[in-house]
Amino acid sequence: MASVIQRALGMHQKYGPGLSRDPRVRSLLDDYGQAIAQTGQLTQDLGIPAFCMACATRDGVCCFAGVERRYDEYLLLINLLLGAPAAWEKSAGPTCYFCGPQGCTLLAKHSFCHNFFCAEIKQALGGAGMAAINRQVGLELSCQWELERVLLPWLWAREKQDL
Numbered sequence: 001m002a003s004v005i006q007r008a009l010g011m012h013q014k015y016g017p018g019l020s021r022d023p024r025v026r027s028l029l030d031d032y033g034q035a036i037a038q039t040g041q042l043t044q045d046l047g048i049p050a051f052c053m054a055c056a057t058r059d060g061v062c063c064f065a066g067v068e069r070r071y072d073e074y075l076l077l078i079n080l081l082l083g084a085p086a087a088w089e090k091s092a093g094p095t096c097y098f099c100g101p102q103g104c105t106l107l108a109k110h111s112f113c114h115n116f117f118c119a120e121i122k123q124a125l126g127g128a129g130m131a132a133i134n135r136q137v138g139l140e141l142s143c144q145w146e147l148e149r150v151l152l153p154w155l156w157a158r159e160k161q162d163l
């Protein structure tokens, strides 16, 4: 994981200012940031964090070790562009690398993380609550996809120029 993080930090240092100044990338980053905030608000409104906090006290958190391998340098770069704290350190305990004392330290999450809801939460939210959160997660992930569709070719073009 350390090499993936190093590549993300290196790209952020080299290309972060240019990416943030590019009007198309900037607008897509803003849309994605707003969608992430809306998902966070809906999660709060539906009471999901209380379940996860209770679970964490029982050492039952579902952010298990190995999930971090789904993250590549590009999704971590997007986290940095969105202002996620860059001081990622291996979490203590047998959990995902990005799981900190207050939960996940990432802003831009992989669909794997977004699409998992345990049976307890599904039961508590019921059909209407699950439909609402799935709809919002779908919107957020489509913003991520739109951003990657523009950001990756931007990066590849610059990297080619720099060879």
Ligand code: SF4
Residues within 6 Å of the ligand: 051, 052, 053, 055, 056, 060, 061, 062, 063, 116, 117, 118, 119, 120, 121
């Ligand atoms: S999603 Fe479910 S299993 Fe995972 S931390 Fe929350 S309550 Fe626990």
Ligand code: SF4
Residues within 6 Å of the ligand: 062, 063, 064, 067, 068, 096, 097, 098, 099, 100, 103, 104, 105, 106, 109, 113
């Ligand atoms: S939500 Fe965050 S901490 Fe949990 S598995 Fe996903 S990346 Fe890891």
